[in-house]
Amino acid sequence: MSLLPAGRDRQAEEAEYLAKSHKRVKRRPHAAKIMKSENFFDASRRESRDVWGEFYATEWQTPAGLIKGAELMAALRDHLAELQDEQCCYCREPLLKGGYSRPIEHVLPRSEHPRFTLHFWNLAVSCERCNRLKGKTQSETFARVLSSYPDLADFVSQYHPRLHDYDVHIKYTAIVQNGVNIPLYAGRTVHGRNLCSQFLHAAALEMTLLSPKSKFYGDVNTIQNFIVSHDEAAIDKVQAVQTALLEAMVNAATG
Numbered sequence: 238m239s240l241l242p243a244g245r246d247r248q249a250e251e252a253e254y255l256a257k258s259h260k261r262v263k264r265r266p267h268a269a270k271i272m273k274s275e276n277f278f279d280a281s282r283r284e285s286r287d288v289w290g291e292f293y294a295t296e297w298q299t300p301a302g303l304i305k306g307a308e309l310m311a312a313l314r315d316h317l318a319e320l321q322d323e324q325c326c327y328c329r330e331p332l333l334k335g336g337y338s339r340p341i342e343h344v345l346p347r348s349e350h351p352r353f354t355l356h357f358w359n360l361a362v363s364c365e366r367c368n369r370l371k372g373k374t375q376s377e378t379f380a381r382v383l384s385s386y387p388d389l390a391d392f393v394s395q396y397h398p399r400l401h402d403y404d405v406h407i408k409y410t411a412i413v414q415n416g417v418n419i420p421l422y423a424g425r426t427v428h429g430r431n432l433c434s435q436f437l438h439a440a441a442l443e444m445t446l447l448s449p450k451s452k453f454y455g456d457v458n459t460i461q462n463f464i465v466s467h468d469e470a471a472i473d474k475v476q477a478v479q480t481a482l483l484e485a486m487v488n489a490a491t492g
């Protein structure tokens with residue numbers, strides 16, 4: 238099974254991660270052993286259960302000292318962020334330091350696919366904004382019950398930040414107008430267009446409105462409350478407006 242597009246080597250990427258699986262060099266061989274024994278690369282050998290919290294709290298005694306799940310997650314976050322050039326896997330904004338501001342993102346959500354909660358290919362690093370906005374969207378649905386991680390070709394509608402090439406699917410540009418940085422996203426494929434309409438346009442609008450120089454800055458709390466509210470009817474209305482606004486911006490910027 239070739240999980241990755243041509244030109245990228247799955248085993249090589251896994252090995253590259255294992256070589257950096259702990260911040261302390263002496264602990265790396267032991268950390269790598271732990272991740273392999275946790276079936277981090279082989280979801281078919283895992284239980285279909287969300288083990289994220291449990292893994293975080295687990296500690297392993299090794300010849301190089303105690304290794305904590307939290308440390309393994311920190312090293313994983315650093316590695317993924319490095320693979321992504323320290324940019325959010327969805328909006329490409331620079332990732333800020335700190336666990337809260339660069340959450341590990343489960344591409345297939347933990348609630349729907351507990352088997353893949355601790356699976357190398359299901360994890361990426363996003364910004365807090367994208368993580369929060371994506372949480373409300375529908376992920377890819379599969380016709381069969383999955384025991385192993387789906388192949389690239391199985392993602393027929395959802396953009397997958399680890400498997401798809403960003404630039405093939407999304408056109409990302411930014412314009413600066415009156416000191417306000419306006420990010421613009423346009424989908425080039427069905428995957429990219431879905432990502433835009435699901436939450437990337439909303440993220441772009443939020444970024445623009447939250448820019449301190451924005452003339453909308455004073456009203457931002459009102460809009461923010463709409464976006465984060467659980468009132469589905471309000472979300473739909475706000476999203477219709479922002480999608481139209483951002484599409485107009487994208488058209489203006491890209492001619």
Ligand SMILES: [Zn+2]
Nearest residue numbers: 325328364367
């Ligand atoms: Zn983002």
